[in-house]
Every structure is written in C-alpha cells, then in structure tokens.
Amino acid sequence: MLKVQEIRELIKLVDQSSIDEFSYEYEGSKIKMKKHGEVKSVVEHVQQAAPAPAPQPVPAVQEAPRLEPKVEAAAVQEVKQEEAQDTxxxxxxxxxxxxxxxxxxxxxxxxxxxxxxxxxxxxxxxxxxxxxxxxxxxxxxxxxxxxxxxxxxxxxxxxxxxxxxxxx
The missing domain is CATH 2.40.50.100 (RNA polymerase II/Efflux pump adaptor protein, barrel-sandwich hybrid domain)
Known part of the structure; x- marks a missing residue:
C-alpha cells in the first residue's frame, strides 16, 4: 500500500502534467485519479477473490487543493510572440x-x-x-x-x- 506522502506526490505530478487520467495497481491496491476541473484521488484496497462473497471495499477519497494558475502579462506576451514567429x-x-x-x-x-x-x-x-x-x-x-x-x-x-x- 502506498503511503499518504507518495499519494500526495502522485496527485501533485498528475495536476502539473497534461494527462487527464491516471491509474495504478500493485499487490491488490488500486489508485485511480481523474482530472476534470478538480483533482480527486480514490484509493481502494482490492480483496483477492474468495469463495465466500467479500464485503464491498470502502474507497477513501482525498481531494487535493486546487491551485489557481498564475499567469503574468509577460508570459502571455511571450507566448503570443512565439506563435507569431514562423518556425x-x-x-x-x-x-x-x-x-x-x-x-x-x-x-x-x-x-x-x-x-x-x-x-x-x-x-x-x-x-x-x-x-x-x-x-x-x-x-x-x-x-x-x-x-x-x-x-x-x-x-x-x-x-x-x-x-x-x-x-x-
């Protein structure tokens, strides 16, 4: 099972990247993150198949704080100049x-x-x-x-x- 700090790092990396969805499975544990307006992380422990019906796992949901992007006027102008340049x-x-x-x-x-x-x-x-x-x-x-x-x-x-x- 991943530690809370490792999960936080994964949330941070997914939030900073351009990917919208991330899932990870290891030794019966599963983490799935989706990024649609806000970042959510669902961690659940998957039980191994047993002959008796197993109880449904209860997912633990942890929401990461949504960081507002800071865009400076100089950065916006720089992007416009790059678009204007013929490459x-x-x-x-x-x-x-x-x-x-x-x-x-x-x-x-x-x-x-x-x-x-x-x-x-x-x-x-x-x-x-x-x-x-x-x-x-x-x-x-x-x-x-x-x-x-x-x-x-x-x-x-x-x-x-x-x-x-x-x-x-």
Missing part, C-alpha cells in the same frame, strides 16, 4: 520521454548549448532525467540553436519541443 523551416528537438530537463551535466557546469551555439548530429544538447536515470539528448541535426524552449529543472512531457534548430 516551419526550423527543426524541433523534442523530449523522447517524460522527465526533468537539465541544461548542463551538473549545477556548477556550463550549459551544453545556448542560443546561437553550433551543433552537429551527435552533439549532446541537454539531459532528461527519468526515474533517476540521466539520458543525454543529442541534436539529431547539424545546425545552430535558435531558441531554448524550456527552463533548467522544468518537467517535460514526451514529444515536447525542447530546442529550435536552424538546420545547415
């Missing part, structure tokens, strides 16, 4: 997995690339950490980094664009 001729380096984006190999090290950096196909441009494994992400194309689309330490989704590269 059809630029290559997008996307995240191959869900994880945490790191621009450098350690906090004291310089970033692998910056806007304006020249890269080759096998150049490491960042690290995506998933399940305590640090995965080096390569540029996949020769060119110049035009823009870095995520911040250091930010959670990224599978297929989320990380960099825009002007191919050579």
């Amino acid at each position: 059809s001729d630029l290559h997008k380096i996307v995240s191959p997995m869900v994880g945490t984006f790191y621009a450098s190999s350690s906090p004291e090290a310089d970033a692998y690339v910056k806007a304006g950096s020249k890269v080759s196909k096998d150049s490491v441009v960042c690290i995506v950490e998933a399940m305590k494994l640090f995965n080096e992400i390569e540029a996949e194309v020769n060119g110049e980094i035009v823009e870095i689309l995520v911040k250091d330490g930010q959670l990224v989704e599978y297929g989320q664009p990380l960099f825009l590269v002007k191919p050579e």
Whole structure:
C-alpha cells in the first residue's frame, strides 16, 4: 500500500502534467485519479477473490487543493510572440520521454548549448532525467540553436519541443 506522502506526490505530478487520467495497481491496491476541473484521488484496497462473497471495499477519497494558475502579462506576451514567429523551416528537438530537463551535466557546469551555439548530429544538447536515470539528448541535426524552449529543472512531457534548430 502506498503511503499518504507518495499519494500526495502522485496527485501533485498528475495536476502539473497534461494527462487527464491516471491509474495504478500493485499487490491488490488500486489508485485511480481523474482530472476534470478538480483533482480527486480514490484509493481502494482490492480483496483477492474468495469463495465466500467479500464485503464491498470502502474507497477513501482525498481531494487535493486546487491551485489557481498564475499567469503574468509577460508570459502571455511571450507566448503570443512565439506563435507569431514562423518556425516551419526550423527543426524541433523534442523530449523522447517524460522527465526533468537539465541544461548542463551538473549545477556548477556550463550549459551544453545556448542560443546561437553550433551543433552537429551527435552533439549532446541537454539531459532528461527519468526515474533517476540521466539520458543525454543529442541534436539529431547539424545546425545552430535558435531558441531554448524550456527552463533548467522544468518537467517535460514526451514529444515536447525542447530546442529550435536552424538546420545547415
């Protein structure tokens, strides 16, 4: 059975992600979360099948506080500028997995690339950490980094664009 703190962390991760539904089963325990306007978590202990009729499990419902998104005017303006910019001729380096984006190999090290950096196909441009494994992400194309689309330490989704590269 998961601990309350682990369930809270799961609720937090589901709330911050773009997924709408999450379910998890392990050793007879089942957790199912749905996100439709508010985040709810249902935890129930599933009894193993027995010849005698088993009593119905009583789900424990825990509601997470709904956080209101804070949108700053500068962020909205930045999004509008990104939409206005034509990126059809630029290559997008996307995240191959869900994880945490790191621009450098350690906090004291310089970033692998910056806007304006020249890269080759096998150049490491960042690290995506998933399940305590640090995965080096390569540029996949020769060119110049035009823009870095995520911040250091930010959670990224599978297929989320990380960099825009002007191919050579």
